[in-house]
Amino acid sequence: MNRLTDLRFLIGILFSVYGVILAIYGLASHPSTQTVQWNIDLWWGLLSLVFGLAFIVWSNVPEKDED
Amino acid sequence: MHSLHALFHANGVDYSIIAIYFVFVIGVGFILKNRVRTGEDFFLSGRSIPGWITGLAFLSANLGALEIMGMTASGAEYGWMTTHFYWIGAIPAMLFLGLYMMPFYYVSKVRSVPEYLKLRFNEATRGVNAVSFAVMTVLTSGISLYSMALIFQVLIGWSLTISILVSAVVVLVYVTLGGLTSSIYNEVVQFFLIWAGLLPIPLIGMHQLGGWNGMMNRLPAGFGHLWSNLGSPSNNPMGIGWLGVVLGLGFVLSFGYWTTDFLVVQRTLAARNLRAAQNTPIYAAFFKMIVPILVIIPGLIALAVFPKIGHTSGMSYNLALPLLISKYYPPGMMGLGLTAMLASFMSGMAGNITAFTTVWTYDIYQAYMHKDASDKHYISMGRWAVLGGVVISIGTAYFAAGFPSVMDYMQTLFSFFNAPLFGTFLLGMFWKRTTAWGGFWGLISGIVGAFLLYYLVPAHVFSSPDAGNFWRAWWAWVITVVITVLVSLITKRKSEEELKGIVFGLSNRPNYTGFPWYKRPGYLAAIAFIILVVLNIIFW
Numbered sequence: 001m002n003r004l005t006d007l008r009f010l011i012g013i014l015f016s017v018y019g020v021i022l023a024i025y026g027l028a029s030h031p032s033t034q035t036v037q038w039n040i041d042l043w044w045g046l047l048s049l050v051f052g053l054a055f056i057v058w059s060n061v062p063e064k065d066e067d
Numbered sequence: 068m069h070s071l072h073a074l075f076h077a078n079g080v081d082y083s084i085i086a087i088y089f090v091f092v093i094g095v096g097f098i099l100k101n102r103v104r105t106g107e108d109f110f111l112s113g114r115s116i117p118g119w120i121t122g123l124a125f126l127s128a129n130l131g132a133l134e135i136m137g138m139t140a141s142g143a144e145y146g147w148m149t150t151h152f153y154w155i156g157a158i159p160a161m162l163f164l165g166l167y168m169m170p171f172y173y174v175s176k177v178r179s180v181p182e183y184l185k186l187r188f189n190e191a192t193r194g195v196n197a198v199s200f201a202v203m204t205v206l207t208s209g210i211s212l213y214s215m216a217l218i219f220q221v222l223i224g225w226s227l228t229i230s231i232l233v234s235a236v237v238v239l240v241y242v243t244l245g246g247l248t249s250s251i252y253n254e255v256v257q258f259f260l261i262w263a264g265l266l267p268i269p270l271i272g273m274h275q276l277g278g279w280n281g282m283m284n285r286l287p288a289g290f291g292h293l294w295s296n297l298g299s300p301s302n303n304p305m306g307i308g309w310l311g312v313v314l315g316l317g318f319v320l321s322f323g324y325w326t327t328d329f330l331v332v333q334r335t336l337a338a339r340n341l342r343a344a345q346n347t348p349i350y351a352a353f354f355k356m357i358v359p360i361l362v363i364i365p366g367l368i369a370l371a372v373f374p375k376i377g378h379t380s381g382m383s384y385n386l387a388l389p390l391l392i393s394k395y396y397p398p399g400m401m402g403l404g405l406t407a408m409l410a411s412f413m414s415g416m417a418g419n420i421t422a423f424t425t426v427w428t429y430d431i432y433q434a435y436m437h438k439d440a441s442d443k444h445y446i447s448m449g450r451w452a453v454l455g456g457v458v459i460s461i462g463t464a465y466f467a468a469g470f471p472s473v474m475d476y477m478q479t480l481f482s483f484f485n486a487p488l489f490g491t492f493l494l495g496m497f498w499k500r501t502t503a504w505g506g507f508w509g510l511i512s513g514i515v516g517a518f519l520l521y522y523l524v525p526a527h528v529f530s531s532p533d534a535g536n537f538w539r540a541w542w543a544w545v546i547t548v549v550i551t552v553l554v555s556l557i558t559k560r561k562s563e564e565e566l567k568g569i570v571f572g573l574s575n576r577p578n579y580t581g582f583p584w585y586k587r588p589g590y591l592a593a594i595a596f597i598i599l600v601v602l603n604i605i606f607w
Contacts, residue, residue: 011256031398034394
């Protein structure tokens with residue numbers, strides 16, 4: 001199966017892109033709300049990035065046909 | 068919902084997150100276009116999708132934005148009891164579909180639910196189901212299109228027309244290109260986006276309120292329980308008793324929806340083999356059980372944080388989730404939250420459109436208008452049907468904008484169709500004596516019976532609209548079963564040869580000895596069921 005049609009790879013790309021955007025925005029603007037003082041964009045962005053990279057790594061494992 | 072000022076002020080970063088999502092889904096459509104060669108590819112993803120993907124799609128096709136906002140609202144209004152819709156009101160039916168019904172659906176190679184009805188009963192039964200399903204689905208898609216546009220108007224101030232046209236066109240493009248696979252891929256992406264976009268809300272909220280117990284201290288008594296207030300309908304705000312929940316919601320409504328609605332069943336048919344097809348709703352059951360974290364808990368948090376919700380103007384229960392987003396999320400996260408809602412809305416609509424397209428093409432167009440055309444012809448008909456479905460949805464959306472109450476009414480009417488259908492399926496699949504005309508007349512009587520109950524029994528007989536729906540569904544099902552049995556006993560039965568492979572007792576039970584336990588539907592379903600029981604005891 002073509003890499004680009006592998007859903008794991010597509011999800012990995014989308015979440016990595018979102019993770020990078022959120023983390024950079026978080027670093028640059030230190031957003032906070034009245035309730036949440038810590039930098040949620042930065043931390044949630046990093047978490048999304050890790051999630052996305054994990055999916056990209058997973059997409060290297062060939063899918064077994066029997067599943 | 069008449070606020071002139073939008074609730075949020077989305078900025079550049081929020082809009083880029085939303086824009087990236089649009090580019091992504093359309094891109095996926097173009098990538099998948101090359102994989103669509105046959106009708107089977109377009110309408111059933113070539114029956115080639117792994118079980119974890121169809122499982123998540125099975126769950127997400129039903130998890131639209133309206134459902135998310137509506138269930139959060141119910142959580143704020145009725146408390147933890149709302150979780151019944153996710154546990155007893157879904158899990159047993161999903162496990163039953165996987166274990167007992169999938170072998171007939173999948174092995175018979177039918178392409179749709181109406182097609183199974185034709186195989187098991189007759190052309191007339193298929194016709195009734197195909198037409199009612201097609202009409203219902205395309206109108207539902209329009210109603211949700213309108214509701215979503217309304218939400219986005221309140222949230223970020225977009226005009227109705229912009230929201231309706233942008234979402235409809237994006238859905239149109241990606242479904243036309245990639246067919247069911249496009250739709251399924253986006254449903255799975257939506258599943259993860261929902262968690263990414265909404266999970267911080269229960270986390271922040273519970274942290275702020277001091278955990279579950281801290282939250283309960285601020286809520287009315289009984290708001291943290293599932294069953295302990297269901298002894299009598301007058302003891303709880305939803306106005307229902309335990310018997311109504313078990314029979315109406317847990318049995319008839321839930322089984323009727325999860326086992327016969329082609330919107331969800333279509334996802335299982337796309338699985339790459341019988342075991343993956345059986346595991347589809349079983350995997351989905353595990354994920355379904357944790358969805359209350361994302362919807363009901365935020366509802367409870369909303370009630371604790373905004374005690375006036377539902378009682379002051381501008382603070383309707385329906386705004387529970389948006390109010391929390393605007394309170395907790397800075398720019399950036401807000402874009403992600405909005406994208407999650409947009410994604411869940413669009414994938415819900417795409418699900419309706421793909422199901423509509425398949426039923427229209429195979430069960431109406433091929434069956435009654437143009438029988439022996441080439442495969443290519445049906446694919447191109449399918450693509451036109453996507454366009455037709457989207458155009459009708461836009462029309463319905465504008466109609467709904469003009470007559471909102473008519474829409475509520477129609478949605479109640481639609482809820483009548485699944486309960487009788489489940490009766491027909493249950494007898495058809497598990498009682499081989501059920502005849503073709505028994506199935507047909509039973510289904511018709513159930514639908515007519517539900518309508519009569521709705522019009523003839525005054526609403527105030529029931530303690531709440533939910534209680535009314537539960538009991539109507541139950542009686543519609545009973546009518547179907549009784550009439551099907553009676554007519555079957557006096558009409559000509561089908562030969563065993565005709566029923567081979569589509570009825571219990573006349574087909575080989577799949578055998579998975581040799582597979583490890585975590586791949587076997589039976590073991591997985593048993594584990595899911597035990598977790599369900601334990602959860603119900605913990606939150607009694």
